[in-house]
Amino acid sequence: MNAMNLVLVALVLCLLLQGFAWWRQKVNRNADTVDIAWTFGIVVCGLVYLMNVPAGWQQRLLVMLFPVLWYLRLLWHLCSRYDVQHEDGRYQNLRAHWSNNTQVKFFAFFMFQALLSVLFSLPALWVLQAEVLATWQIIVALLIGIVALVGVTLADYQLLKFKRNHDSTQVCDIGLWRYSRHPNYFFEWLHWFVYPVLLWHSSYFAWSLMIVAS
Secondary structure (H helix, E strand, O other): OOHHHHHHHHHHHHHHHHHHHHHHHHHHOOOOHHHHHHHHHHHHHHHHHHHHOOOOHHHHHHHHHHHHHHHHHHHHHHHHHOOOOOOOHHHHHHHHHOOOOHHHHHHHHHHHHHHHHHHHHHHHHHHHHOOOOOHHHHHHHHHHHHHHHHHHHHHHHHHHHHHHHOOOOOOOOOHHHHOOOOHHHHHHHHHOOHHHHHOOOOOOHHHHHHHHHO
16 A cells, blocks of 8 residues: 555544544533544554554654654543543633534534644654664664653643642642643654654655644
């Protein structure tokens, strides 16, 4: 199966995931499911590529780590904090703003997130298609990825611990959150530098920089 067909398969699966997530949102009036489906979609895309693209063991191992393991961790985090009775403030605001044709607008929003899942999965496909990796690329990519993974896991843990012991109106200012309002976002962004390193000599290098910039 060629790359374009693989992307189309990945897109269909992500659309189905977000369709189910939208239906759950409609039933429970909680749009937090869009984040869960977005994250799971990237994992599914990565697995689709892994199962269908012939590649060396280095590329396959790195894609298993980034994005599969990376987004499995985030998926577990999102599922563990999901509360059907409490919708994230972002989506409460959208629900209030989209007072007319609310579900139609939510459906379009969920489908757009499916497209984003596929877009952000593309670096994994590019890595699998890349030539043999140099040792320095693997080492640098692993160092960046490990720092990002430890950092985002620690930041999420610190925020969860803070929320359990403080009023919901208080702003977290402990640990990594003392230095950055969104350290988990910072480490999420940091991990994307893994791909330009791995694609240094590839024709996809410039595209991987655009993913980082986005």
